Amino acid sequence: MTSLEIQFKRINTKLSSTWRFGWQIIWRILDWRLFIAPMITYGIYRYWLHTAESGRYPKFILPHPDTVWLRFQEMYADGSLLLHLKVTLRESLSGLLIASVIALVLGYVIARIRILNYILIPYLIFLQAIPVVAIAPIIIIWVGPDIKSKIVIAALITWFPLMVSTIVGIRNVSPQLREMMRANVANPLQVFWHLELPSAMPEILGGFKIAVTLSVIGAAVGEFISSREGLGYLIVVGRSISDPASVFLGVIILTAISLTLYIIVAVIELFLLRWKRAGS
Amino acid sequence: MTSLEIQFKRINTKLSSTWRFGWQIIWRILDWRLFIAPMITYGIYRYWLHTAESGRYPKFILPHPDTVWLRFQEMYADGSLLLHLKVTLRESLSGLLIASVIALVLGYVIARIRILNYILIPYLIFLQAIPVVAIAPIIIIWVGPDIKSKIVIAALITWFPLMVSTIVGIRNVSPQLREMMRANVANPLQVFWHLELPSAMPEILGGFKIAVTLSVIGAAVGEFISSREGLGYLIVVGRSISDPASVFLGVIILTAISLTLYIIVAVIELFLLRWKRAGS
Amino acid sequence: MSQFVLAVENVSHTYTTTDGQVVKALHEVTLCLSPKTFTCLVGASGSGKTTLLRIMAGLIRPKSGQVLLNGKPLRQPQRRISLVFQRDTLLPWRTVRQNVALPLQLAGVDRKKRFMQADQLLDLMGLSEFANAFPTELSGGMIQRVNIARGLITQPDILLLDEPFGALDALTREQLWRELLLIWGRTHATVLMVTHDIREAIFLSQRVMVMSTRPGHIVKEVEVPFDYPRHFDLLTDPIFIQKEAQVREAILADRLSSSRLG
Amino acid sequence: MSQFVLAVENVSHTYTTTDGQVVKALHEVTLCLSPKTFTCLVGASGSGKTTLLRIMAGLIRPKSGQVLLNGKPLRQPQRRISLVFQRDTLLPWRTVRQNVALPLQLAGVDRKKRFMQADQLLDLMGLSEFANAFPTELSGGMIQRVNIARGLITQPDILLLDEPFGALDALTREQLWRELLLIWGRTHATVLMVTHDIREAIFLSQRVMVMSTRPGHIVKEVEVPFDYPRHFDLLTDPIFIQKEAQVREAILADRLSSSRLG
Amino acid sequence: TAHNVQAQDDELTKVTLFLSYIPSVQFAPIYVAIERGYFAENGIEVEIEYNFDEANGVDRLAINDLQFGIISGEQVILARSAEKPLVYVMAWYQNFPVGVVVPADSDIETPEDLKGKMVSLPGFQGASYIGLRALLGSAELTERDLQLVPIGFSAPEVMCERQVDAATVYIANEPLTISQCYDVRVIPVSEYATLVSNGLVTNEETLESNPELVAGMVDALLRGIADTIEDPDAAFEIALPYADLPEDQIETQYQVLLNSVELWRADVLGWTSEEAWEATQQILLETELLREPLDDLSAAYTYEFLPKLPEEVVEEE
Numbered sequence A, B: 001m002t003s004l005e006i007q008f009k010r011i012n013t014k015l016s017s018t019w020r021f022g023w024q025i026i027w028r029i030l031d032w033r034l035f036i037a038p039m040i041t042y043g044i045y046r047y048w049l050h051t052a053e054s055g056r057y058p059k060f061i062l063p064h065p066d067t068v069w070l071r072f073q074e075m076y077a078d079g080s081l082l083l084h085l086k087v088t089l090r091e092s093l094s095g096l097l098i099a100s101v102i103a104l105v106l107g108y109v110i111a112r113i114r115i116l117n118y119i120l121i122p123y124l125i126f127l128q129a130i131p132v133v134a135i136a137p138i139i140i141i142w143v144g145p146d147i148k149s150k151i152v153i154a155a156l157i158t159w160f161p162l163m164v165s166t167i168v169g170i171r172n173v174s175p176q177l178r179e180m181m182r183a184n185v186a187n188p189l190q191v192f193w194h195l196e197l198p199s200a201m202p203e204i205l206g207g208f209k210i211a212v213t214l215s216v217i218g219a220a221v222g223e224f225i226s227s228r229e230g231l232g233y234l235i236v237v238g239r240s241i242s243d244p245a246s247v248f249l250g251v252i253i254l255t256a257i258s259l260t261l262y263i264i265v266a267v268i269e270l271f272l273l274r275w276k277r278a279g280s
Numbered sequence C, D: 001m002s003q004f005v006l007a008v009e010n011v012s013h014t015y016t017t018t019d020g021q022v023v024k025a026l027h028e029v030t031l032c033l034s035p036k037t038f039t040c041l042v043g044a045s046g047s048g049k050t051t052l053l054r055i056m057a058g059l060i061r062p063k064s065g066q067v068l069l070n071g072k073p074l075r076q077p078q079r080r081i082s083l084v085f086q087r088d089t090l091l092p093w094r095t096v097r098q099n100v101a102l103p104l105q106l107a108g109v110d111r112k113k114r115f116m117q118a119d120q121l122l123d124l125m126g127l128s129e130f131a132n133a134f135p136t137e138l139s140g141g142m143i144q145r146v147n148i149a150r151g152l153i154t155q156p157d158i159l160l161l162d163e164p165f166g167a168l169d170a171l172t173r174e175q176l177w178r179e180l181l182l183i184w185g186r187t188h189a190t191v192l193m194v195t196h197d198i199r200e201a202i203f204l205s206q207r208v209m210v211m212s213t214r215p216g217h218i219v220k221e222v223e224v225p226f227d228y229p230r231h232f233d234l235l236t237d238p239i240f241i242q243k244e245a246q247v248r249e250a251i252l253a254d255r256l257s258s259s260r261l262g
Numbered sequence E: 001t002a003h004n005v006q007a008q009d010d011e012l013t014k015v016t017l018f019l020s021y022i023p024s025v026q027f028a029p030i031y032v033a034i035e036r037g038y039f040a041e042n043g044i045e046v047e048i049e050y051n052f053d054e055a056n057g058v059d060r061l062a063i064n065d066l067q068f069g070i071i072s073g074e075q076v077i078l079a080r081s082a083e084k085p086l087v088y089v090m091a092w093y094q095n096f097p098v099g100v101v102v103p104a105d106s107d108i109e110t111p112e113d114l115k116g117k118m119v120s121l122p123g124f125q126g127a128s129y130i131g132l133r134a135l136l137g138s139a140e141l142t143e144r145d146l147q148l149v150p151i152g153f154s155a156p157e158v159m160c161e162r163q164v165d166a167a168t169v170y171i172a173n174e175p176l177t178i179s180q181c182y183d184v185r186v187i188p189v190s191e192y193a194t195l196v197s198n199g200l201v202t203n204e205e206t207l208e209s210n211p212e213l214v215a216g217m218v219d220a221l222l223r224g225i226a227d228t229i230e231d232p233d234a235a236f237e238i239a240l241p242y243a244d245l246p247e248d249q250i251e252t253q254y255q256v257l258l259n260s261v262e263l264w265r266a267d268v269l270g271w272t273s274e275e276a277w278e279a280t281q282q283i284l285l286e287t288e289l290l291r292e293p294l295d296d297l298s299a300a301y302t303y304e305f306l307p308k309l310p311e312e313v314v315e316e317e
Ligand SMILES: Nc1ncnc2c1ncn2[C@@H]1O[C@H](COP(=O)(O)OP(=O)(O)OP(=O)(O)O)[C@@H](O)[C@H]1O
Pocket: B278, B279, B280, C015, C016, C017, C023, C024, C025, C043, C044, C045, C046, C047, C048, C049, C050, C051, C052, C086, C214, D136, D137, D138, D139, D140, D141, D142, D167, D169
C-alpha cells in the first residue's frame, strides 16, 4: 500500500460508509497503473504509424492511421457510426441479458439438483456445440431475420460459459456455511441471496467477464450472417468493398465495447468483492 | 446414499487406496442416472421421426432419421466420416492444447502479479474481441490455409474463458493457506503445485468444460472458412448442396465430440475433487 | 413464554469416511433438557459432542433413535433452537454487525431493529469498535465472540453452545460466564453447552454430563447443587472441588477402559 | 545442534481495516527467546499475540522495530522456525497424513520417510485411525491435533505455538502437555506458546509473559522455578498457586486500567 | 501420355487457383481441364483452394500471395478502387448467375411486379446485391419501393416457409432446392441487365512477369468450359469424384450442372463487354459501395488472352 493510499484511507474514515466505498472505487479507478495501458497503446499507435508510412505493407492491408481517423470523423459526422454502434450494443446487451437469465437459472438448478446434471447437460452441450452458422437458417425462420435473430445468436454464444461458471461457484459454497444457514432456518431464497450468491460471486463475475466479450462477438457474428447495420455489417461490407479503414474502425470499436463492458464488470467486482481485500 | 452404495463402500475398504478410487469412479460412471439421458434422447428421436414423417417440413430442412442413418453408414463404410472426425478432432485438440498452455500461464501471472492486470488485459480483450472472420485472412496469410490455420482459430476461440477461470481460481486461494505455505518456506513452484493448483482446480476444471466445447466449435468455424475436410466442411458442403443429412450428421458428431470431451473433464473432476465430497 | 422440552432418545449415529471406514460417533445416547435448565456436556475430543449438538439442532438425522421437541419428532432446524458452532462459520463478506444480525434478518426483523440489537450484543462482547470490521480482520477470540453474539441474538428458547469460550483468555471468559448467566437468568432459556473446561462446566450448569470416547454415550451425570446467581468464590468451595473431582474421575475411568486417548 | 536466539526488539504493528480504522495491535514489544527455553505468552483476546507470533515467524514485517535471529534481522520465514497456527490451516484436499507430512515434503524428504514420521506423530496425537481421513471428516479437537503434529514434524529449533490446546478436553490436553514436554526435553527446541490457560502456562513453561490489551505490550514476566520433568502434583503446589495468582493479577491490573474488556 | 506428363512434372509451374465455394459440379470445367491435361499441356499444375471468404482471395491476389482466382466482376472494380492491382482476364459465367426466385403461382412475373413486395437477399454486398439492384434498376425501382430482408444463405428455408414473397438467389442451384417445396419461377438478372459475372482474375505483377502463364490458364479453362458445354454428361462424370457427392444428391447436382451450362453458353467464350463493365460500375456507384468511378475502368480487365471474336476475325481477314 502506498503512503498516498494510507493518507486517503485516513480521509476516508471521516466519510460515511456508503460514501467511503464510493470514494474508494473512484480512487481505485484513478490508480496510476491505469495509465500504463494508454501509454502502451500510444506506443502501438506510433509503431502502426511508422509501419504504415514505411510502405512495408500496401495501404489496403495496413491503412494509415489518418485514413481510419478520417473515416471515423466522416462516419461520426453523418451519424452512421453511432447508428452501427447503437445497433450492435443493443443486440449484444439484449443477448447478454437473455443469456444471463438463462445461464444463472440453469447453472443454479444444475448445481443444486444433482440429477439435473445427468438429465440436462447432454442437451445443453448439444446446444452449445452446434455451430451458429449451421442453425442460422432455423433461427431466421423462427424469430425472423431482423434484430431478433442477432440477439438470439448473441445469447446462444454467451450463455454456456456463464452457466458453467455459475455451477462452479454454487458448488464451491462451503458446506459449513450452508449448515449454518440451515441452522438459522433460512429458506431457499434466503440461502441463495445471503449465502450462495455472495459466495459464488467471484466465479459468477468471472463468468460475466467472459460473457460480455462473447455477447459482443455474438452480435457481430449475427451481423456477419445477415444485416444492414451494426459494426459487424461495417466490417463485412468493408471487407467486401476492399475498404480496410472501415474494417479497422469496426474492429477497434468492437474492442472498445468489449473493453468497456469488461471494465464495468471489473468495477462492479471491485465493489462487490471488497471484502476479499479485507485483512490482508 | 443408496444401500447399494454403502455396500459398495464396504467392499471398497478391502481394496488398496488407488484401486479404491479407481473403483469408485467406475461406480459413479455406471450410475443409473446416466441412463436418463439416453432415454430422453430416444424420446427426442421418436419425436423427430414423427415430425419428419408428418411432412410438416420439407426434406431439406428436416431430413428423415433413416436418411441420416444411411448417410452415416455410407460415410462410415467408405472411411470418409472417420477422416472428417479425425481432422476435426486433431484440430480441436491441438487448439485446446495451445490455448491451455497460454491461458494457464497468462491466467496465473495475471492473478499473481497485479500490475499485469492493468498492462495486459486491454490487449487480451482486443485479441478476444476481434471476430475470427475479420482476422482469418491474416491468420491464413501467416500460417497458410492448411490445418494450422484451423488450429490457430480453435486456440483463439478457446483461450479466453480458460484464462479468466484460472484468474478467478488463483485469486480465490485462501490467504490463510498462502500464509501457512509461506511459514513452511515453500518456494513459488511448491506453492503453485501444492496449494494454488489444487485450490483453483474447481475453477480451472470449469474453465476446461467451457474450453473443450469451444475448441470443437473453433475447429468447425475454421473449417467453415476454408477447408477440404473435417466435420465443419461436411456441414458447409451439406448446406451448400442442400443436403441436410450431411448437416445433421456433422452436427450430431460435433456434439458427440464435445460431449465426450466434456465427460472426460467431468470424470477427471470426479477424481480430482473427490475431497470435496468428504465429510458431507 | 411457553416451555420447551428437548429430548434425545436412543440416538446412534455413524459416519462413513471417504476411505470406507465406518466411524461410530454416537451410541444410544439418551438425554432430556428440561425447560429453563443449564446443562453442560464434557467429553474427550472426537467423542461425538458436536455430532450430538447437530442432531439436536435438527441439522442431521441420526442413523437410529429420535429427537423430540415437546414430544414431537424434530425433523428440521427450528428458529427457537439456536446453535453456536464450534468452527468459524461467519460469512466473510459481511461485517461483524451484519453477521451478528443475520439470524434476525432471516427472521424478517427490520434493519434498524436488528442492528440495534446486534450493537447491544457486540457491546456486551467487548467488540463495539469492530462492528464494521470484516471477520478476516478479527483475532481468533474475537471471531468466537461474534459467533456467540450471533447465537444469542434471536433470544432462543433452546440454546446449544459448542465450546463457545475455547479460544478466550481466562478473564474474558469469566466475564462472559457472568454475561451468559445473566442472559439466561433473564430469559430462562434452556441451555446445553459443550465445554472442555470442567470448572467452567460446574460453575455454569445445574448438571454436567460426561460423554465417553467413541462411540460416544453418556457415562455419568453430575448434579451441581449451587443456586444462582453464582459468584467466583464458588471456585474454591469444597463441594465445587469435589464435583470437579467427580467429573474428572468419570472421564478418567472411561479413558482407562479404552486403551489410548482419542 | 546449534543454538538459536530469537529476539524481538521494540516491535510495533498496526493494521488498517477496510473501514479506515487504524488498529494498534502491538506497541514496542521487546522479548528474547534464549535457546532451549520454554516460554508462554498469555493475554486478553485481541491483544496481539497472534500478530506477534506472525512477526516472529517472519510472515509479516512489523511497522517498526525488528526481529533478530542470532543477531541477524529476520526477513522471511525460516525452516528452523515452525509456527502452529491458531486457525484451521489444513489443506482440505490432503488426507490427515499428507497434511502432517507437508512440511517435510516441502523440505524435499522422500515419501516413505515423511509418511513414517507423520504416522509416528499421529500415533502420539491419538489419530492413527484417521491418517487417511480428510480434514472435513475430523472433529474440532482432532483438527487441532493434526495442526500440532504438522508443526512438530520438522523438529524445528524454534517452535511457536498459537493456542495449540484450545479445543481439547482436559485429559487429552494434559496428555499432550506431557508429550510436548517430552519432545522438548528430547530436542531442546526453543518454545514460545500462546495460551489462555494460566495453569497450562505455568505448568509447561519456565517463564510466563503477560500481554496487555490493545495495543499489546508485555506488562509482566513471571519466572517459573520448577524443574523438569514436572508432575501433575505440581498443580496443587503452593508456589504454583502463588505464581498462578501473580499472572492472574497482572492480567487483571491491566484490564482494570482499560475501561472494558476486549 | 500419362508417362509423358510424369516426365515433365518438374517443369510444370505450380499454381493455386482460388475458388470461393466448395468443391462442386459448378466447377466441372476446371476438373475437365485438369483431367484432360489441358493445364499440363500449357505447363501448369493447378492446385485448387476452396475458401468461402472471397475478400480473403482478393487480398491475397493483391499482395501476390495468390496468382489466380475466380472472383466476381464487381469485386475487381472495388478492389481496384482500393488500389489493389487485380485484373480480370476471362469471364467464367457468360450470364450473370443471380436471379429472383418466386413461387410459380406468384403474381410476380417481371421486375416491375416486385414493387411493394418482400424480397430476401443474402446481404447488402456481393454479387447477389449487385444483381438485384440491376434488376430493380431495369424496372426503375429503388430499394425504397420494396422491402429488402437480409437473410444470409437461408433462402431455401425462408422461401419454403413462405416468409418472403421472393428471394434473391444463385440460379444454378437454389431454385432447385426450393422446388422441393413447391414449383418456382426464376427471373434471371441477365434477361434485364448485362453485368460482369465472375471470372478468372489475376494481378498485374503476374500479367507482367508471366503472361504465358496467364495465357495458359485462360486457354485451359476455356477448353474445359467448351468441353463441358459440349458434353455435360462426360463433364459430370469427371466432376463427380471431385465433388464427392452422396448418392441421393447426384441427380440434383446433375441438374445444377445443366443449369450452369446455360450460364456458360456463349458464341465466343470468356468475353465481357465494355458496357457490362460500365453498367456494373454504375450499379456500384448507385449503391454507394463504390464512392467514385475508377480513373481507368478498362484497366480492370484485359481481352489480351481471349480468342478472337467473330467480327474481329472477319476484320483481320
Ligand atoms: N462429516 C464427517 N464425516 C466423517 N466423520 C466425521 C464427520 N464429522 C465427525 N466425524 C467423526 O465423528 C467423530 C465425532 O466427531 P465430533 O465432531 O462429534 O466430535 P466432538 O466430540 O465434537 O470432538 P471435539 O471435542 O474434538 O470437537 C469423530 O471421530 C470424527 O472423526
